[in-house]
Amino acid sequence: AQSVTQLDSQVPVFEEAPVELRCNYSSSVSVYLFWYVQYPNQGLQLLLKYLSGSTLVKGINGFEAEFNKSQTSFHLRKPSVHISDTAEYFCAVGLSGYSTLTFGKGTMLLVSP
Amino acid sequence: DSGVTQTPKHLITATGQRVTLRCSPRSGDLSVYWYQQSLDQGLQFLIQYYNGEERAKGNILERFSAQQFPDLHSELNLSSLELGDSALYFCASSPIGLGAEAFFGQGTRLTVV
Numbered sequence: 001a002q003s004v005t006q007l008d009s010q011v012p013v014f015e016e017a018p019v020e021l022r023c024n025y026s027s028s029v030s031v032y033l034f035w036y037v038q039y040p041n042q043g044l045q046l047l048l049k050y051l052s053g054s055t056l057v058k059g060i061n062g063f064e065a066e067f068n069k070s071q072t073s074f075h076l077r078k079p080s081v082h083i084s085d086t087a088e089y090f091c092a093v094g095l096s097g098y099s100t101l102t103f104g105k106g107t108m109l110l111v112s113p
Numbered sequence: 114d115s116g117v118t119q120t121p122k123h124l125i126t127a128t129g130q131r132v133t134l135r136c137s138p139r140s141g142d143l144s145v146y147w148y149q150q151s152l153d154q155g156l157q158f159l160i161q162y163y164n165g166e167e168r169a170k171g172n173i174l175e176r177f178s179a180q181q182f183p184d185l186h187s188e189l190n191l192s193s194l195e196l197g198d199s200a201l202y203f204c205a206s207s208p209i210g211l212g213a214e215a216f217f218g219q220g221t222r223l224t225v226v
Contacts, residue, residue, distance in 0.1 A: 046214050
């Protein structure tokens with residue numbers, strides 16, 4: 001079975017600073033990796049996904065993530081955050097289009113002026 | 114708007130009662146998933162249906178059940194409700210395909226008093 005670990009439950013950062021949200025996964029087979037964002041009182045929205053190919057994946061709202069197979073990581077980065085990026089971010093792993101997604105516990109990104 | 118519709122948005126009920134949560138997936142999506150989100154447990158996978166049949170089961174209590182109807186909408190039934198069942202319940206749908214992402218509804222917030 002696969003699992004996902006998000007190492008930080010909360011990441012406080014100042015506006016316009018860079019940020020990295022960490023995600024590590026474990027699986028005995030190849031996986032697909034996702035980052036979702038949840039704004040207050042809303043459902044989850046896909047930020048980006050890694051299926052295959054280039055290990056650097058670009059998503060919406062200026063976010064990107066890098067797949068590192070040797071370190072089994074899929075960290076999310078943004079070079080300059082905005083107040084509006086304040087939200088909870090979830091890393092998830094899936095095995096195929098038929099399988100369920102396994103989510104990490106989430107990282108709350110708190111952007112302050 | 115993800116295209117996934119959940120009703121009702123909010124539900125307040127008493128312990129011991131039974132409720133039904135409804136989900137309409139995106140047009141064309143055959144897979145429906147139910148997740149429970151609570152502060153202490155995070156986002157927990159409950160159950161998945163694919164084209165009317167149960168595909169995978171997660172941490173779903175015996176007091177809970179679900180089904181997917183021929184028109185592909187799904188219902189999650191929660192019975193003998195306890196205070197600890199208070200949570201946000203999400204429905205998600207996805208198309209067929211390797212690495213297909215899940216599209217989430219806005220959730221139903223259940224409060225058991």
